[in-house]
Amino acid sequence: MQNVSFDFTGQTVAITGGARGIGLELGRFFIRAGAEVYLMDFDADEVGKAAAEIGAHAVHADVSSTADIEQAVEQITSETGRIDIIVNNAGILRDKVLWKLTDDxxxxxxxxxxxGTFRLTRACVPHFRSQGFGRVINVTSYTGLHGNTGQANYATAKAGIIGFTKTAAKELARFGVTVNAISPNAETRMVASIPDGKKAELAAAIPLGRFGDAAEMCSAVGFLASREAGYITGVVLPVDGGISI
Ligand SMILES: NC(=O)c1ccc[n+]([C@@H]2O[C@H](COP(=O)([O-])OP(=O)(O)OC[C@H]3O[C@@H](n4cnc5c(N)ncnc54)[C@H](O)[C@@H]3O)[C@@H](O)[C@H]2O)c1
Structure with missing residues (x-):
């Protein structure tokens, strides 16, 4: 998949959940656009392999751990002197109807x-402030906007990310930081884990008639991360074949 050309030369990008799926495609995209890329993931083996394959740095970090996140940001900023763009993309599913969901x-x-979105953004704020620049791209979901049977936990988290995006956009604007979100729809491992019947039902509801490819998420993220998008903040951009219309 060929993307619109972007130039992120001299910029440092950190992508959570970078071992596979959308995160890994974003890593490829930012490498091609000249950035120094750090793939962060709690799957140590896969993130090591993915980073080696695309020429990125691997960081073994669990985004639910403040210590891991702070250590990762310390490593990235001490190695490159900066952190310009973060993509809060890491995620899991634990789907069940709400009466079967456990506390865990x-x-x-x-x-x-x-x-994870909160922790990494918070850890980067001192660096964004001293740079007078930062780009935060969060990854929400159609489910966070509209709800979905079996996903009360995920819908709550993804709706929370939208509230966080808008609040952080207001709080960080004064430091030259924009905070936006994408709502993707891409055929990844996460989609493969959806039962076949449900998946066919979802595909049929997409106006463009198919799930997207992870690489099709990249131009939207690249645009929101670019200096040219500096007057756009607090938006949720669906990149979803029209499913959220
Ligand atoms: N694929 C879609 O259609 C779709 C739709 C809406 C939203 N999303 C969102 O996009 C993001 C990426 O999804 P994907 O489809 O590429 O999924 P994926 O399962 O292919 O990749 C998710 C990655 O996150 C990592 N991860 C999970 N928990 C982590 C943690 N605690 N710390 C660090 N890394 C962790 C996993 O190891 C994995 O590499 C997720 O936030 C997901 O909710 C995806």
Missing amino acids: DWERVLAIHAG
């Missing part, structure tokens, strides 16, 4: 999606 299903999903 609830807490883990919130701690990773919403908590």
Whole structure:
């Protein structure tokens, strides 16, 4: 998949959940656009392999751990002197109807999606402030906008990310930082884990008639991360074949 050309030469990008799926495609995209890329993931083996394959740096970090996140930001900023763009993309599913959800299903999903987004953004604020520049791109979901049976935990986390995006956009604007979100729809491992019947139902509801490819998420993220998008903040951009219309 060929993307619109962007130039991120001299910029440092950190992508959570970078071992596979959308995160890994974003890593490829930012490498091609000249950035120094750090793929962060709690899957140490896969993130090591993915980073070696695309020419990025691998950081073994669990976004639900403040210590891991702070250590990762310390490593990235001491190696490159900066952190310009973060993509809060790491995520898991623990789908069940709400009366079957355990406390752990609830807490883990919130701690990773919403908590991880908060933790990495918070850890980067001192660097964004001293640079007078930063780009935060969060990854929400159609489910956070509209709800979805079996995903009360995920919907809550993804809706929370939208509230966080808008609040952080207001708080960080004074430091030259924009905070936006994408709502993707891409055929990844996460989609493969959806039962076939449900998946066919979802595909049929997409106006463009198919799931997207992870690489099709990149131009939207690249645009929001670019200096040219500096007057856009607090938006949620669906990149979803029209499913959220
Ligand atoms: N694929 C879609 O259609 C779709 C739709 C809406 C939203 N999303 C969101 O996009 C993001 C990426 O999804 P994907 O489809 O590429 O999924 P994926 O399962 O292919 O990749 C997710 C990555 O996150 C990592 N991860 C999970 N928990 C982590 C943690 N605690 N710390 C660090 N890394 C962790 C996993 O190891 C994995 O590499 C997720 O936030 C997901 O909710 C995806």
